[in-house]
Amino acid sequence: MNLALWIVAGLLAVVALTGGITKAFVPREKLAAVRGGGWTAGIGAGSIKALGILELLAAIGLILPAVVGIAPVLVPVTAVCWAVLMVGAMITHGRRGEALYVVVNLVYLVLAALVAWGRFGPGSFAG
Template sequence: MLIALWIINGLLALAFLGAGLMKLARPAEALASSGMGWAADFASSHVKLIGLAEVLGAIGLILPLLLDIAPVLTPIAAILLAVLMLGAVVVHLRRKESLAAPIVLAILSIVSAILGFAAL
């Protein structure tokens, strides 16, 4: 079970770290013009906060488990990332955009939380 948790958390961390760093590094206008149309609906500071939440969530999926310091933080980070992705589902629904990516990430985050709590 711990191996499955590491695999899922590794994949989730890569996805959220990449997405979060992109949102932190690029202006909201550039994100909107490159296919993330939802970014035009939000203030630039909100897009940066979403990116920061994704980066911190990615770190939270890996570091507590890796360092064995407060490993309960790993499933908590997964729950918070699932909540973030459920918010993304709502935004994409309103804009009539594809829901595939946020739904998959939300489901994987929920699975990670379940595995994380079971591994404690």
């Protein structure tokens, strides 16, 4: 169970890191030109960068607290926050009729829920 939770958290961290770097450092105009980036047209550049920073923090929060052993409870808390972020992403893509991206975000949400459940429960770092 522990290994599976580490793998899932690692995969989510890679997704969050990739998305965070893209949103925080790529100009909005370039994001809008990429497939699936049309959602950026109605959002300010600062908001997109803020989402990118949140995703970068999620990438850190899914791994680092457990690795260093300082406040490992932040791992499941971060997973819950990631799940909430994915709900927002699903709503945004759903409003735009982008069913594929809704499904992708749903998969990320389920994986985050698995990490949260596992790290709050049977695979907790407290035991």
